[in-house]
Amino acid sequence: MSEETAASTAETPKTEAKVAAPIATIATLGQHEGESVTLRGWLYNLRESGKLLFPIFRDGTGTVQGVAHVKSVPAEVFEVLKGLTQESSVIVTGKVRADKRAPGGFELDVEGIQVIQRVPESDPYPISLKDHGVEFLMEHRHLWVRSPRQSAILRVRAEIMRAAAEYFDNNGFIRTDPPILTPAACEGTSTLFPVDYFGEPAFLTQSGQLYIESTALALGKVYSFGPTFRAEKSKTRRHLTEFWMVEPEVAFCDLDGLMELAENYISYIVQSVLKNRAPELAVIGRDVAKLENIVPPFPRLRYDEAAKMLQQAHADGHLENSFEYGNDFGSPDETWLTQQFDKPVMVHRYPAAVKAFYMEPDPADPTFALCLDVLAPEGYGEVIGGSQRVASYDLLKSRIEAHGLPLESFQWYLDLRRYGSVPHAGFGMGIERLVAWVCGLDHVRETIPFARTLHRIYP
């Protein structure tokens, strides 16, 4: 912003707006029917019909169509409005009028307008109301977020994050955020972003789990909520290199307790979005009937049962590749599995061999791990991964060694088993995948203000 522009913004109260009209937002215009109000925002679009102008304004809360006839507004107002360019910033005053022709129910009969910054014709706003390609939109993400659909998605994201924290805050969890700069990997170093820490090698966190196991043994029930980083060379609609994860960790909790928490948690968040962001879901075009169904309990499948379903599906020709018992599920496997249910599916007790070193073996059969994946419906894939954690010092130590991890880096983690170890469990939930599912998007890049994907770090 230039100094000149900043100055004119600061002077706003002295000029046109002073005469009129209380400041209102478009979302709450209905409370001002018949009154004159002041809106501060941008010109979203302008339709001209000779002596009649239809400017559409947006202010971040919604859009409203203004009406300005050459005979009904001052000549200078008509002149300013006529030919005004898309996304010019304005302060507009006008009288709110109910009109059944208006999509939002109300129109604004324009009385006055002040242009804060006029977008020049020589360099028009690049994002038109017509179609654009993914590459162009991502290059202009800093402007794309202004579009009604993108704004609606970000509002849903905010609601999901709010509800995600609220559930834990209301249920006795203490938020304890782990460090983002970490000295070592949780699960190997190949997917970590390295940074230079005053000459020492360090990494951006890929999970706060190990740290919140510590705070869980201090505080009982804890959660963390923050960004995580994975340097995986994944190029799919479900992957970001920087994403937000919320992770609860609960002392004296077993796998059954964890599954109960997971289904209650997801249901609470989805129902909060339905309750508080229905207009946004309508803008996005989401079929809310599929979301209204998201209430506990969720179907639970042992890995064994899921594996049988996949093998049968392959035999019946629904899946191209055969599923080999003992492996983790592939992406097409997961997609098919979730399409068999209209709620998230909780798959538990995977073979220990394909899972992380810190997962507690099932006492009934130690070749299986007490772990849990929650797979979202409609093919959205894994939104939660979690487990009961190894509680035994000796077992954890041998697991670390068996995975070839440096014992000295994990001494503090082993301390949690030396001093008052208890059964405990937790999971991580990826915010962006949840937003993608709740909004019905086909790619997670639209679920975060500025997506970091493989080979894209601009803007």
Added chain:
RNA sequence: UCCUGAGUAGCUCAAUGGCAGAGCAUUCGGCUGUUAACCGAAGGGUUGUAGGUUCGAGUCCUACCUCAGGAGCCA
């Protein structure tokens, strides 16, 4: 990293190996109820880059670059 596909006007896309075009955007003109308004006109091009085949290449071949979708791995 591997597989597949795509790069043509500011944007979205056409163009049998034979004159590089349309819609939107921009400029000019018209229109008193438009809903991505509409109607008329104008300007706008090193067809991703570098080579090659050919009388002739946006089109065919080779390499590279960029982007997209997918696999593996994961949330």
